[in-house]
Amino acid sequence: MTTLQESILNQYRETFPNDKLKDYCAKTGIQITRIHRVLNGAEMKLSEFEAIEKAIQGDDPITEDFIKTAFKCIKKLNSKKISEYKNQMNHALKLATMTELQVQPQLFEMRLA
Amino acid sequence: MNYNITLPERMILESLSKKSKDLLELTDCTGLQDRIVQNILSVLAAKNLIATHHNKYCISEYLNSDMVKELNDPENKKIEIQYVLKSTLDMKQKEAFNYKKVSMNDREKKIFNGHIYNLEAFIDSLDKNKKDEQLKNQNIIFWGEVNYGKVINHMLNF
Structure with a gap:
């Protein structure tokens, strides 16, 4: 399995952690037997890669545009600027997580002073 | 270690640096919702920046000058200031920013x-x-x- 194939399959699993083979099939349009073989190491076709990528990104044109712009930035901008944008995005992710996650007080460890 | 601290986290640390507080006191001091304060506390505890003492949260005794220096990393502070400015502009209050x-x-x-x-x-x-x-x-x-x-x-x- 190539790194790119592994990466896209991992992204799919992170996006849809509870999907079964039939869900993969429904979302990507790839036959269930073919999904099974790809998940077990058979080389992915480009059309299959694109179908899985589209399933991950969804139909939102904003998402597609964001990813295209990100790739353009990687090609055009210097590493300092890319690092800056990456830090900003990480910051935004942290703020979003702060408002979403529900934490039970007894679950997190506290060190006694 | 790069803490990449956010402003809400900094606010909690700032509040605790003045005095140890329980969850209610922290919520009252910061004006943040209690579930957000709880989330922040779990993150800060995982980073060993806070501890508990007599059922109140406090700054960890292990917080040394090197850690403080990293918390005040200029690049991270720049992002925080950008967020403050952006949020201020988004609030659209004329007296906020001219x-x-x-x-x-x-x-x-x-x-x-x-x-x-x-x-x-x-x-x-x-x-x-x-x-x-x-x-x-x-x-x-x-x-x-x-x-x-x-x-x-x-x-x-x-």
Whole structure:
């Protein structure tokens, strides 16, 4: 399995952690037997890669545009600027997580002073 | 370690640096929702920045000067300031943020610098007077000026 194939399959699993083979099939349009073989190491076709990528990104044109712009930035901008944008995005992710996650007080460890 | 601390986390640490507090006191001091405070506390605890003592949260005794230096990493602080400015602009309150492009001759520049000096002296005097104010009631003040040509050129140098 190539790194790119592994990466896209991992992204799919992170996006849809509870999907079964039939869900993969429904979302990507790839036959269930073919999904099974790809998940077990058979080389992915480009059309299959694109179908899985589209399933991950969804139909939102904003998402597609964001990813295209990100790739353009990687090609055009210097590493300092890319690092800056990456830090900003990480910051935004942290703020979003702060408002979403529900934490039970007894679950997190506290060190006694 | 790069803590990549966010402003809400910094606010909690700031609150605890004044006095140990329980969840209710932290919520009251910061004005943040209690579930958000709980989330932040779990993150800060995981980073060993806070601890508990007599059922109250406090700054960890292991927080040393090197860790403080990393918490105040200039690159991270720059992102925090950008977020403050963006949030301020998004709030669309006229009194929150104003700016204007102007031309000043030397005399006018001196008058302007005099005003800035007085403003900074006033702001410095405020800091000394009120130590126990609830953080949620504090105000963030912006001031400064920049050369139009320099800032545009700086933008393009990236």
